[in-house]
Amino acid sequence: MLAECSIEAHTIPGFPGVYVNNCKIASLGIKICHGCCYHGLSINVDMDLVPFSYINPCGIKKLKVVNMSDLLEDINVEKVIPLCKKHLNKYLNYEFI
Incomplete structure (x- = not known):
């Protein structure tokens, strides 16, 4: 989805998430607790x-976090939702109503 918006993103081996220029732009998480x-x-x-400045995201000291809006002029949540749905439909074979 980020590539479709002309944002070149990458992963960092050993660290969860998606990064742009070594700044975290997306997070993924999974937890199993009491069988759930x-x-x-x-x-x-x-x-x-700003709240990210008070923590170490993913346990990485001084890791910077970035918004899509820092990289693109004309982007907002309303424009991203259909893109997310499209890509989730494609990769999860699930159609949103």
Whole structure:
């Protein structure tokens, strides 16, 4: 999805998530607790990143976090939702209503 928006992203071996210029732009998570599986996905579109300055994202000291809006002029959540649905449909073979 990021590539479709002309954002060149990559992974970093040994660290979860998706990165742009070594700044985290997306997070993936999975946890199994008491036999239940919890999972999640987040993409930083246009949010306040200040709270990330108080933690070490993924346990990495001084890891910077970036929004899609920092990289693109005309992007917002309303434009990203259909792209997410399209790619989730494609890769999960699931159609959103």
